Amino acid sequence: MKYIDEFRDGDTARLLAGLIHKEVSPDRNYRLMEFCGGHTHAIFRFGIVDLMPENVRFVHGPGCPVCVLPAGRIEAAIRLAESSDIILCTYADLMRVPAGKKDSLHKARARGADIRMIYSATDALAIAQANPERQVVFFAIGFETTTPPTAAVIRIAAAMALTNFTVFCNHVLTPPAMAHILASGEASIDGILGPSHVSTIIGSQAYADCCAQYRMPLVIAGFEPVDVIQSTLLLIRQINEGIHRVENQYTRAVSASGNRKAKALMDEIFELRPRFEWRGLGELPDSALAIRHTYAAFDAEKRFHMAPVTTTDIKGCICPAVLRGVSNPDECKLFGTVCTPEEPKGACMVSSEGACAAYYSYGRFRAEVTS
Template sequence: MKYIDEFRDGTLARKLARTIAAEADPARDYRLMEFCGGHTHAIYRYGVQDLMPDNVKFVHGPGCPVCVLPMARIDQAIAMAVEHGVTLCTYGDLMRVPASERRSLLKAKAGGADIRMIYSTQDALAIARQDAGRHVVLFAIGFETTTPPTAVALKAARAEGLANFFAFCNHVLTPPALKTILATAGPDGVQLDGILGPSHVSTIIGSRPYEFVPEQFAKPVVIAGFEPLDVMQSTLMLIRQLNEGRCTVENQYTRAVTRDGNRKAQALMAEVFAPRDSFEWRGLGHLPHSALRLADGWADFDAEQRFPVAPGPSGKWGKEIKGCECPSVLRGVMEPTDCKLFGTVCTPENPMGACMVSSEGACAAYWSYGRFRDLKRPAAGATA
């Protein structure tokens, strides 16, 4: 563990903090968006924000794939499991995310639907191999980081002739979301001076896809690693760019990220997937070319085509829980503690939104590491 410990060294952290404090111009503010939910948790787990001067502020972005998944997609998955009797395989974070009408995958499972928690795409493949008569649907979710494993599973299913294996594709793409955030930034949106670019995503796509940020929006980007010293060093790099009037993409995470990324993984993604014309993101709305579907040559494995479902009697899916500010938190215009439900009705044991459920959610980070206001008991008669 020595290698990891070097990126959590308290002496080095204090030295970096002094350097940041010395170089941060007291006459200006620095509002830096950490796009990735992993960065948010690192910042609050290790107290990085507490080591910053008052004029250096981290703004939370939409970098939690479970959080940005619209409620309607969970409704659709539940309907597949209930109406078509498929075995739906999903990751643990998704099980408790609220769906419409106070449902969830976990509640649907309790009601008799065959919904199983998995740890990898290979677990879903194993279930499909065990019983050729069972239709197994992988609830595929995540940014570019988790897309190649889904492609590997689909290629394995084809090679093995597993006609009972399908994917419900919800993979989303980072650059279009970042572009939307920046396009709406300003007096009526979130105030941003620079971007801490995501770590794991960038190992796949590289740093090149972020070059539109300085070119189109005149904001600096630093690809940052996940450890606390990574975040602090990246913060210092952004501050120096801003102080010097520079605007470019820099890569702090050089031990894992290159400009061109993992070309083999990119080729695999291009073989199996194609861009959707539009896809809904919680908090950001419908974004063009911001997600993936199975390519036409893989339509036989597409759960959306094989197991079509329609909205329920109300004719509409995806009605957010009243008062939940998760969409605003994902846009960076609110902090979790600005939500009236946070810490009262909404807790990890009784989540009202995905941001409190996911291991990368901002609300979960605030709760887990004590960054919340004095808690109040729910009013008498309040229900969850």
Template sequence: MRYIDEYRDGALARAIAVTIAREAVPDRRYQFMEFCGGHTHAISRYGIEDLLPANIQMVHGPGCPVCVLPVGRIDDAIRMAMRPEVTLCTYADLLRVPASGDTSLLKARAAGADIRMVYSTLDAIRLAEAEPDREVVFFAIGFETTTPPTAIAIRQARKKRLTNFSVFCNHVLTPPAIRAILDSPEVPGLGRVRVDGFVGPAHVSTVIGTLPYDSVAAEFEKPVVIAGFEPLDVVQAILMLVRQMNEGRHDVENQYIRAVTAQGNLIAQREIAEIFEVRASFEWRGLGELPASALRFRESYADLDAERRFVIETIPAADNPACECATILRGLKKPAQCKLFGTLCSPETPMGPCMVSPEGACAAHWTYGRFRDKAKIDAEKAIA
């Protein structure tokens, strides 16, 4: 299959890995964060870490939109869904994410809430048209990648004059999260995550382009390489990061030239800017309150804002204290270092969102790496 098989050539991947091992300075340590959960799954699925020399370590980042959504916002959605007049529409991976009080959207549905799984924003629009007596709320989450479809749905609702449709907006922004990772304080007992460079997100960058990363790379002097999701994309991006470090550079480079441009998708950006504006701050699981890191409705579209329609005031809620999702999202721990991983926490009985979401690091390790030798984890601890 064109543009798939070419990027999964095992022999070529091993050849690039040999080049990486040859160019990596033996007495130097390289620690790169793959921001996106899609890259985490690619690294686990194709065993990319096994191809790398011991002095190159990959760190999982917070690029899983379901994972970074705080408990309080899921509680908000459940409270909305429990209203007798509301039909809440959401994507499948949100249904099983644990909320407060040992509940979830799935459990709320079992208790009688009208919560329906949809495949797209336009499914929610069609539902609002078909059931005009119901208040249909779309639970919108995601980074810049999924924001344009939400904007399209809002435009459709306005065009169709749907008065029973609204959106609970939880769209978040990538560059502020990268900045927060680099500028984060030390965590007692865990220290501070070391990041020498980033494998930048692919899908997000098709929308925003490469330019928004320039200021982060320059300010923190960390290289960023935007990469596709195939194994050859990832190993080539790692080689590019190694070369930048060796040469003392901190540029934004684009490995994913077949899909990403410097300017990004200007049409999608205009759609987003027409409807949304940046929030003053927003809470992220694992990262806390981050300034200018999420979107909200502009005043001209306030009638379609579920937060205003239902007067939502988020009540902060703590994560399960035994769950390590927050530290995993910050790159301070790996999934197998969580005491719950593979015991109390599994895809059948998830204790945190990182095991629920298809982009979660714990789900990736469970699916592709749970049988790996514990000695590898011990070796990583020794290097750290």
């Protein structure tokens, strides 16, 4: 494990943190948004926040795919699972995310709906092959990282002429969400730690227009602690110099153009939705994907005539504000009391990439020590 150890080396981390302390301007504050939930957990898990000067703050963004899915889409999936003789397949993180009326996929399964947790899109395809007499729906979610596997299983299902497999598509796109955050100005940020896995697909140049338009420095960062600290240093240098460009710290995995084969597959299977609702951000234009007409036979929304569902989050939950970067999880009155990972009231407490889950697992202990 030498390769990983190099990116978790304490001496290197302290050296980079020391450079940050030397290079920050004492008369200004630096608010840096980590756009990926994986970065949020790395920052807390490895104590990165404790290595930073007091005037360097990390702001959490809408980079958790489970968290940004609105409750209405989950409620629609629950209604489908309970009203039709289908097998609904989805990832484990989504099972306990609250839907309307304090419901969830987990609770619907307890009531008798055939809802199954899977580890990959191909698992859903295998279930469809093993149950030819049943309709199988894959509840697909995620940013550009998990979109190519969904596209692949749709193409495979088409080649196999499967008639019992469809996808409830909820894939969303990172650059439009980033542009919305910057356009609103609500979060008041000075730089962005760009997402890692997403960038392996779409490439570093996918953020160029956004950074230029909003004059925002962005550094694509890896997930390891040395990655995050080095990327923070690069952001601070950009801010101090008054420049705004896309830098790629995660060069071992991210290229300028990204994964061209994956992008071509996504373009073959999907097209832009005119509008899509995000939890916390509202309806954003051209920010999500729908299955193209060519593959409409594998679109669950069309096959089952799924109607849009409007519902509300649980009263008192500030997850939408956390996703916009305007509130911290510990500012929520529900946090750590009635809302815990075992009994989540908001989506941000459920996912392994959720900011509230990161605060609960690591941040609340830090608060107790420093208070």
